[in-house]
Amino acid sequence: MELVGVVVTAVWAMLPAYVPNNVAVLAGGGKPIDGGQKLGDRRILGDGKTHRGTVFGTAAGVALALLLSEIAPTTSDLLGIQLPTFPILAGLGLAFGAMLGDIGASFLKRRTGRERGAAFPGLDQLDFVVGALASVWVLAPGWTEGVFTPPVLLAVLVLTPLLHVVTNVGAYALGLKDEPW
Numbered sequence: 055m056e057l058v059g060v061v062v063t064a065v066w067a068m069l070p071a072y073v074p075n076n077v078a079v080l081a082g083g084g085k086p087i088d089g090g091q092k093l094g095d096r097r098i099l100g101d102g103k104t105h106r107g108t109v110f111g112t113a114a115g116v117a118l119a120l121l122l123s124e125i126a127p128t129t130s131d132l133l134g135i136q137l138p139t140f141p142i143l144a145g146l147g148l149a150f151g152a153m154l155g156d157i158g159a160s161f162l163k164r165r166t167g168r169e170r171g172a173a174f175p176g177l178d179q180l181d182f183v184v185g186a187l188a189s190v191w192v193l194a195p196g197w198t199e200g201v202f203t204p205p206v207l208l209a210v211l212v213l214t215p216l217l218h219v220v221t222n223v224g225a226y227a228l229g230l231k232d233e234p235w
């Protein structure tokens with residue numbers, strides 16, 4: 055596959071994992087997942103991880119996966135690149151996995167003494183990628199191995215931090231997010 059094909063496939067395949075965290079920012083609020091509980095003298099996760107954000111974020115990612123599956127044949131013809139469709143377990147793995155990765159990162163942030171909203175460079179940009187890839191590999195291993203070939207995987211690892219920085223600075227500039235990370 056040519057470079058353009060690899061890059062387009064990488065972004066396409068990761069879209070259901072990119073959307074959940076951004077939707078959670080818009081939909082978040084209400085009861086925190088950790089119920090306000092602490093581990094030692096710090097919150098388990100903090101007020102930034104809510105049931106509502108997680109449910110709406112996951113649902114948005116799954117919905118996008120279904121939509122992409124619908125338009126995959128037409129888009130593939132248009133671009134001359136064979137784009138994958140998403141079995142339901144693949145969509146769920148990518149979307150919920152992205153949320154899980156972000157939740158796991160908050161757990162680590164609290165354990166390392168970082169308050170809600172504090173930056174953790176590196177972790178902030180890759181937590182959801184690791185969560186999404188690990189989850190989709192567990193839920194849909196055959197699909198994952200077929201789509202995330204070594205070049206596509208490399209493109210994901212290079213492009214995602216860049217896309218993450220751009221989206222979050224954008225959301226901050228628009229006043230949607232409290233911090234630009």
Ligand code: CTP
Nearest residue numbers: 078079082083102103104107108160170171172
């Ligand atoms: N959000 C949510 N539920 C999630 C993830 C995010 O409700 N599972 C919402 C919260 O309103 C959160 C906002 O999206 O404040 C921004 O997400 P994020 O930057 O991940 O959370 P932070 O508030 O920065 O908290 P943390 O330090 O734990 O990452």
Ligand code: K
Nearest residue numbers: 156159178235
């Ligand atoms: K985060």
Ligand code: MG
Nearest residue numbers: 171172233235
């Ligand atoms: Mg944050």
